[in-house]
């Protein structure tokens with residue numbers, strides 16, 4: 499459905515964003531390419547990971563800087579190229595199957611293919627037995643898997659995943675990791691966030707460590723986990739609570755003063 503033209507690399511230059519009167523993304527300059535099939539963005543709560551993914555996906559507009567796909571694709575072509583699973587999935591108030599069928603319809607898949615594709619996507623995400631269930635009654639983990647089924651079924655070339663296993667039991671998380679690996683092996687560029695450092699070690703080809711809206715480190719995964727260069731990144735992977743560290747290391751702390 500998406501043709502053979504690659505729209506990668508996706509480049510961000512000097513991207514900034516404010517929310518609630520505060521700068522939540524600051525001078526983000528980064529490039530995403532097939533050379534690293536799976537990019538995992540990590541960092542503490544509130545670092546800006548979800549907003550960064552949303553800017554890349556085009557559902558949030560950067561206030562400053564440039565977001566640029568290769569080959570100058572038009573917005574219609576881009577929307578055919580990428581899918582995203584949001585941290586809090588938004589599902590249609592229809593059955594599980596209808597959610598997947600609608601995604602296929604919106605992307606223009608031929609009517610006669612849609613049922614088979616939907617059934618296969620539900621099978622791959624372990625949702626076949628819930629096919630006729632209203633999506634709104636699904637458990638949170640089931641909703642996450644349905645959101646993934648819907649994102650994968652349209653055969654994106656770039657897949658954005660925001661905490662795709664956050665609410666999943668170990669078996670379901672393993673299944674989703676396998677689906678992510680399979681997609682990457684099929685040439686889909688994966689850009690995802692994760693709070694699970696073991697999962698990040700297993701999946702990532704490269705790591706982006708984000709802290710308070712800034713990229714503090716961007717490195718091949720093996721090197722990052724072996725010897726992170728940034729002291730905040732080191733503290734993070736050691737499981738330290740970063741806001742307990744000495745103020746002097748927060749060189750860009752622009753939070754409110756209490757005294």
Ligand SMILES: Nc1ncnc2c1ncn2[C@@H]1O[C@H](COP(=O)(O)OP(=O)(O)OP(=O)(O)O)[C@@H](O)[C@H]1O
Pocket residue numbers: 517518522541542543544545546547548549550585
């Ligand atoms: N509408 C809003 N108004 C005010 N602040 C906001 C708004 N949306 C996001 N923020 C702030 O932006 C910052 C980044 O949010 P974001 O959701 O991207 O963080 P995150 O790294 O994904 O966190 P988590 O690990 O908890 O998912 C947070 O401090 C958040 O409070």
Ligand SMILES: [Mg+2]
Pocket residue numbers: 547548549585660
């Ligand atoms: Mg988030």
